[in-house]
């Protein structure tokens with residue numbers, strides 16, 4: 001063999017090795033950029049959630065039976081539909097009150113997790129200091145709108161790809177009606193979630209309720225009736241994210257909220273509620289008391305908890 005031929009063969013082998021090397025490089029870059037896209041996709045946007053709080057306030061108090069309530073129902077359904085969460089509405093009549101619970105779902109199988117929030121607001125601001133205000137409706141920026149806003153932002157983020165990487169295999173976002181009119185003649189608390197739980201054919205594996213989760217001065221203590229194992233798990237994720245100042249690892253309140261009907265049926269449930277809210281059931285429960293940052297803290301915690309294997 002002549003030297004020129006050997007040189008040619010070495011040159012060809014060199015070219016082949018170079019081509020293989022570049023192909024490998026391209027594959028590695030591709031894998032890396034997919035991972036970056038994934039982490040970009042799972043960013044919870046507090047500003048978007050805050051806009052949804054403002055929008056609900058712009059519609060007016062979401063008292064069951066009112067036009068504002070109907071507009072809110074339609075808007076939630078439309079948003080879920082746009083985000084591919086196949087919305088369904090379940091209506092019921094309890095004590096002559098029409099209840100409309102809204103459900104969006106993604107995925108199938110187990111574990112089946114329900115994330116819920118009430119979307120109605122209270123008829124009377126009966127905890128307002130001024131007596132004249134006590135017959136006015138509660139605007140419900142924190143008490144109602146904040147939980148809805150977080151659920152809707154989750155519906156924009158969580159899709160089939162993300163669900164596949166999550167430990168939860170089926171997620172339902174449930175918007176409960178008629179939660180907030182206890183101690184008013186003809187009404188009671190948690191009517192929507194009671195009706196929902198009464199009509200369940202199968203038991204979900206876990207229910208997490210978000211209520212009053214947007215206070216600009218966020219202090220979420222643990223709630224007594226909540227399932228201890230899952231409650232501690234969520235608080236631990238919050239601490240890992242650096243939110244231990246907002247998710248305080250101390251049991252403080254015993255609350256009648258939308259988690260109770262599930263607990264009564266033996267379904268583990270956790271209530272995430274900031275009950276240290278001076279504007280609770282007053283006419284001052286307005287958007288300026290809620291912050292995008294607080295919505296992001298709670299939203300990020302729930303999102304991270306859902307996708308952490």
Ligand SMILES: [Zn+2]
Pocket residue numbers: 122143180281
């Ligand atoms: Zn309330």
